Amino acid sequence: MxxxxxxxxxxxxxxxxxxxxxxxxxxxxxxxxxxxxxxxxxxxxxxxxxxxxxxxxxxxxxxxxxxxxxxxxxxxxxxxxxxxFLRSFQKTVVFPTLDSEENLVLAGQMSRFPSVLSTFWIGPAAQRRVKALRERARELIEVSGLARVAHLPAGNMSGGQQKLLQFASMLMPDxxxxxxxxxxxxxxxxxxxxxxxxxxxxxxxxxxxxxxxxxxxxxxxxxxxxxxxxxxxxxxxxxxxxxxxxxxxxxxxxxxx
Ligand SMILES: Nc1ncnc2c1ncn2[C@@H]1O[C@H](COP(=O)(O)OP(=O)(O)O)[C@@H](O)[C@H]1O
Ligand SMILES: [Mg+2]
CATH class of the missing domain: 3.40.50.300 (P-loop containing nucleotide triphosphate hydrolases)
Structure with missing residues (x-):
């Protein structure tokens, strides 16, 4: 090979x-x-x-x-x-007060910019990055079948739905x-x-x-x-x-x- x-x-x-x-x-x-x-x-x-x-x-x-x-x-x-390179559910946390898209975008941002402060960075490059993360998040919400509950704070979703959200979070850092x-x-x-x-x-x-x-x-x-x-x-x-x-x-x- x-x-x-x-x-x-x-x-x-x-x-x-x-x-x-x-x-x-x-x-x-x-x-x-x-x-x-x-x-x-x-x-x-x-x-x-x-x-x-x-x-x-x-x-x-x-x-x-x-x-x-x-x-x-x-x-x-x-x-x-x-x-x-990731192992299952490594470092994926569901933030209970955030909805699905917010959770996923944050998962993408935290992996790229590990400092919490840096998630507040502004400027055209950061905006483009957030736009791309939002698109990926919406796609993953569809694929994982979470569309119906995506508006809910994650803490109000069922255990199974939270597990799917965790799974989708793993895919956010590409x-x-x-x-x-x-x-x-x-x-x-x-x-x-x-x-x-x-x-x-x-x-x-x-x-x-x-x-x-x-x-x-x-x-x-x-x-x-x-x-x-x-x-x-x-x-x-x-x-x-x-x-x-x-x-x-x-x-x-x-x-x-
Ligand atoms: N951290 C550990 N300390 C001591 N023994 C371990 C540890 N992890 C696995 N083992 C032993 O190594 C062998 C292989 O285990 P493991 O890799 O967990 O197998 P599997 O995942 O296929 O069930 C088993 O005999 C297990 O008891
Ligand atoms: Mg095992």
Whole structure:
């Protein structure tokens, strides 16, 4: 694969917690523009893989390259700041007294201008930026199905609606890569559908690359272009969804007979 097509390269990643070998030398290439599904039994190392990619945990060996740049030793805040690289619901807060558009514009402004004071900057460039943020916010409100309640203070929206707003907030800073760790856990079927719509829109219309850990295999197989299976800290399969569900080793280790 040409280097330009690789968004995230994971090379020989190892991580031990005491006697537990959480990752035993994992290699994965995440291609630019794809939705990659990541599955495996509980304790197979999926979340640890995200932890090591985002700098939350330091790996014991191996490298992580983001668009060809070695970020293995970078501290977590530098990866988040310079990488345009996000983990699910990282740093997204819903401000209860603001409506949906205000929340989203603020999410966009805070990421670009981290100082609160700077959100009051004026001048033509700032005005153009705010206009662009408002347009993106309105688009995301439509896509996430929040139009009907968008005028409400976010604190008056349902828990599910707030979750969708959080999800939309993640897209405001224009990230290139998003890692989602079980984004559908504990949410109802209608909300699941809307979160999937948001992921698909972000992927297809905004070009965001995704890695999604999800136990809902049916949903994940539909959503993903490619699926990687982890088992006991090792990569068991890396293939199309169709091939993965028919792989006998995967069926035995994870999908069940
Ligand atoms: N912070 C931690 N401290 C100690 N052990 C951990 C920690 N995080 C994960 N583990 C262990 O590492 C293994 C892999 O866990 P994890 O990456 O959470 O798996 P998964 O997300 O696939 O369920 C498990 O045995 C788990 O108990
Ligand atoms: Mg996990």
């Amino acid at each position: 040409p280097a330009d097509d690789v968004m995230l390269r994971i090379e020989g990643l190892r991580k031990n917690y005491g006697a537990v070998a959480a990752l035993q030398g994992v290699d994965i290439d995440v291609r630019r523009g794809e939705v990659m599904g990541l599955i495996g039994p509980n304790g197979s190392g999926k979340s640890t893989l995200f932890d090591c990619c985002t700098g939350l945990q330091k790996s014991d060996a191996g490298r992580v390259l983001l668009k060809g740049v070695d970020i293995t030793a970078w501290p977590m805040n530098r990866i988040a700041r310079e990488g345009r 990230p290139e890569l998003i890692l989602l760790d079980e984004p559908l856990a504990g949410i109802n079927p209608i909300l699941i559908e809307k979160v999937i719509q948001c992921i698909e829109h972000a992927n297809q219309a905004l070009g965001v690359t995704f890695v999604v850990i999800e136990h809902n295999t049916d949903v994940l197989m539909n959503l993903s272009h490619r699926v990687v299976v982890l088992h006991q800290g090792m990569k068991l399969a890396d293939d199309t969804p169709e091939a993965v569900v028919r792989n006998p080793e995967v069926v035995e280790a994870y999908l069940g007979g």
